[in-house]
Amino acid sequence: MKSLSLYLHFITLRIRAQMAYRFSFTLELLSQASISVIDFLMIAILFERFKQLANWTLWEVGLLYGIISVCFAVAEMVARGFDTFQSLVGRGAFDNMLIRPLGTFYQVFAHEFQLRRVGKLSQALVVFLIANSHLDISWTLGKLGYLFLALIGGTCFFIGLLVIGAASCFWTVQSIEIINIFTHGGIFMGSYPISIYQRWFRHFFTFIVPLACVNYFPSLFLLNKIEPAGASRIVVQFAPFIGILFLCLTALFWKWGVSHYQSTGH
């Protein structure tokens, strides 16, 4: 409880600092939201041509897009410290964290809260709600609970990716840009039903980097769709937990990384 209230205190301070520059904050918020509107328009234009994609309608894809974008926006909002970890190390800010009687994982989380991601988040939510109004999903308590867990799981998944990117600084000092393939590339790829891709590609993003668990399987579940490749019902049902598990594994990786931390030579 103490650490939760301390966390809230930390991010309150961060948000207050960001709000100090209200004008630039508003500007960024707007630009963020409009960029992501364009994102979705691109998908819509594609559908204007093809009407359907591997048995998925535009609004079903809207659901896919909405879920993955909400997860990514929240992840980038709360895990900004991991996203910018390289500069944290460079400034010696991570040294400062190590001399405090608090966990490092916790402190990097509490280091920054990127409020302007609210722009992207609201755009994603709007897409999700519009898509939902065109689909007739019968929302039971079970499905609502599932959706909630899926959003948590998906957010955890993206945070996990950011953690891996950050932890690589413990060895290479410079963070690996490859992680962007999985985050930004993953969003792009995951905005379409995964069944349209090659088999090895599908498997990679299901079993190695479980991106499919973020939005594809949850969408199947919510839409009562049958998975053409024949993924079992169990996998679909437990998909939300995979992201949470993934984050736990990356936390262990983080812990191991910290013991290799070399600091900087000044």
Add this chain to the structure above:
Amino acid sequence: MDTVIDVRALSKTFKVYHHRKGFLGSFANLFSRKHRLVQAVAQVSFTVKRGEIVGYLGPNGAGKSTTLKMLTGILVPSSGSVTVNGYIPHRQRKENAKRIGVVFGQRSHLWFDLPVQESFELLQRIYRIPQAQYHHNVEMFDELLSLGDFFQTPVRQLSLGQRMRADLAAALLHNPDVLFLDEPTVGLDVVAKARIRQFIQQINAERQVTVVLTTHDLDDVEKLCKRVILIDDARLRFDGELATLRRLLSTERLLIVDYAEVYSDISIPNAHMTYQEGTRVQYRFSPEEISTAALIKAILQKFKIVDISVQEPDIEELIKAVYEDNLLLNPPANFP
């Protein structure tokens, strides 16, 4: 007196990787193991007792900061052991952190965009400092360091001297037993330095806080440290009282004479002339070969003088001698 810090055969080797730039480069870096090793600390052993102030000295790159980083839990040692208050810093990092105060003078430990007061309040929450203790400390530090002048100023706007004072106070808010200071007076003017020294002295005397500090300022050492540890090139060179170091090295003294006129031959037996400018001449001599009195008598018999003075070499010269002559004065005990 009990031992607070126990360092045995402590070593740290850095792996420095070769970096390739760019996107593909960063990919290659992942798999490439090309690196060289930098030995920053090698087989260093020492202990520090409660209430001591120890000067941890050495030239640039000697390994001072690296040692402090291992004592504070920032770095994991490559080999050897270290305990502080009985805790192993890198393994029991959080427990250790509660009982130590740390200032790396080169950068601030406070939050850049927060005013000093809010930084302190944040620390109060982080260390769970009771209200009474917090107020008592802030009051006391304010008195000693005049924090009031800039208590509401964001850290980023502080002058170097103000920032250092704020950082020092911040490091002591939670009543640590041990204080690690890495160049706490770097870049400060004479007045600010004196103030920081006085503060360290007072905290040490009143609270029995053990202090380990590194510095390149020998005034700091003279004013604060009874005991010094010298390291050079990652290795321990001397560990003992400052007075001992001086005695060990000051076998030679300087005699400076202002003659009444310029003499053609001013050589004196048992004294080496090291410097001459006009009527001023400097001799180096060893008291074991000739006593100061005998030397002065010899001079007075031959010449007319205006002034004469005897000097002991200052610490700066002593330390230089240790570095340059590779004197291993007090080889560290070998631990099993």
